[in-house]
Amino acid sequence: MDVRALGMVVRGGNFRARVAAVRAGQSAVRVAMTGAALETGVLDALRVPATVHDLASRLGYANHDLLLAFVRTLEAAGLVRPDGGSHEITRRGRAIADDPVARAAYTAFSDFHTGVYRDILQQLDGGDGRQDVNHRAQVIADLSRFMQPMVEATLREEVSSRPTRSVVDLGCGSGMLLATMLRAAPDAHGVGIELDPVAATHAAENLSRQGLDGRARVLVGEARERLAGEGPFDVALLANMVYYLPVVDRPGLFRTVRDVLSPGGALVVVTTALTDDWFSRHFDLLIRAQQGSMELPDMDVLRAQVEEAGFTVDATRRLTPGEPLMALVATAS
Ligand SMILES: C[S@@+](CC[C@H](N)C(=O)[O-])C[C@H]1O[C@@H](n2cnc3c(N)ncnc32)[C@H](O)[C@@H]1O
Numbered sequence: 001m002d003v004r005a006l007g008m009v010v011r012g013g014n015f016r017a018r019v020a021a022v023r024a025g026q027s028a029v030r031v032a033m034t035g036a037a038l039e040t041g042v043l044d045a046l047r048v049p050a051t052v053h054d055l056a057s058r059l060g061y062a063n064h065d066l067l068l069a070f071v072r073t074l075e076a077a078g079l080v081r082p083d084g085g086s087h088e089i090t091r092r093g094r095a096i097a098d099d100p101v102a103r104a105a106y107t108a109f110s111d112f113h114t115g116v117y118r119d120i121l122q123q124l125d126g127g128d129g130r131q132d133v134n135h136r137a138q139v140i141a142d143l144s145r146f147m148q149p150m151v152e153a154t155l156r157e158e159v160s161s162r163p164t165r166s167v168v169d170l171g172c173g174s175g176m177l178l179a180t181m182l183r184a185a186p187d188a189h190g191v192g193i194e195l196d197p198v199a200a201t202h203a204a205e206n207l208s209r210q211g212l213d214g215r216a217r218v219l220v221g222e223a224r225e226r227l228a229g230e231g232p233f234d235v236a237l238l239a240n241m242v243y244y245l246p247v248v249d250r251p252g253l254f255r256t257v258r259d260v261l262s263p264g265g266a267l268v269v270v271t272t273a274l275t276d277d278w279f280s281r282h283f284d285l286l287i288r289a290q291q292g293s294m295e296l297p298d299m300d301v302l303r304a305q306v307e308e309a310g311f312t313v314d315a316t317r318r319l320t321p322g323e324p325l326m327a328l329v330a331t332a333s
Helices: 004-012 015-039 052-059 064-076 089-095 100-110 110-119 122-123 139-159 177-184 197-209 223-227 246-261 278-288 299-308
Strands: 081-083 087-089 164-170 190-195 216-220 234-241 261-272 311-320 322-330
Touching: 004 015, 015 064, 015 089, 015 100, 052 087, 064 081, 081 164, 087 089, 089 100, 089 216, 100 110, 100 139, 110 122, 110 278, 122 197, 139 177, 139 197, 139 234, 139 261, 139 311, 139 322, 164 177, 164 223, 164 246, 177 190, 177 197, 177 216, 190 197, 190 223, 197 216, 223 246, 234 246, 246 261, 246 299, 261 299, 261 311, 278 322, 299 311, 299 322
Parallel strands: 164 190, 164 234, 190 216, 234 261
Antiparallel strands: 081 087, 261 322, 311 322
């Protein structure tokens, strides 16, 4: 090694900034590479050993040379390994491919979480908003399963701390949290309300699979509209849903919820909050870049809106260490 040349490397420009930039770039490349291994189907296909020729015909890819270079890159990254003339997935590759949250993380971070910056020029120039929340709903739902046990623990606590005969889950998505509330309150009935018909069907199937279909109904439509004529409920949940509404529309939703709660009934709002943490700011940017008027709630503003709608706020708390996932619990006064 030429020590003098190495000295020039270290003294050239801002060495620390250069090292940090290259390290960050290499992490970004690894995320994109793993995301592509999942999106192209290559990682899953190599659960069964295959030559590049077989792999290309199995997945319908025309460019064999590029596929070979891609497989060799995945090999160098430890995701697949050679096996005679074939390749197969490694234990490390399988750990990612078999875990829905790990899969969703690589897919989401290589796609829209970074795509928002790749496309930001066009959006700053007045281009259309993004449609990730609609088109990537399944990935978003899978990724949110990461912290689900923390949310479920809070819900079980709230539901079992009061006599609960009926619950409602607004923006119920896959219905998993509605199921959690019904299991924690074995005598209760529940209603899930979901805007997206595909997610609503998924929720009904999930509830049925868990033997809860006799105690739960899933309504398709906009939360405030579908709440009319329903209730009274002892607990109303809004999990990861409030930021889908423009800030000015949130008090109206809380008032509607207040009107369908029984006296002393509880409102539980679970949401990622706007903080000065860089990832919270990033998430806020990502959802502001979507079509519609989405933005993360500031917890002080959210609290004031809930109180204005006729609730007493009992507590706001952070559900996860290091992440701004918050729960606000309020009682209808
Ligand atoms: C991020 S998902 C959260 C799903 C579930 N609550 C959870 O925490 O796992 C938000 C859901 O709210 C639904 N949603 C958004 N706005 C809605 C509205 N105004 N009325 C009903 N559902 C809505 C979306 O379709 C989506 O399924």
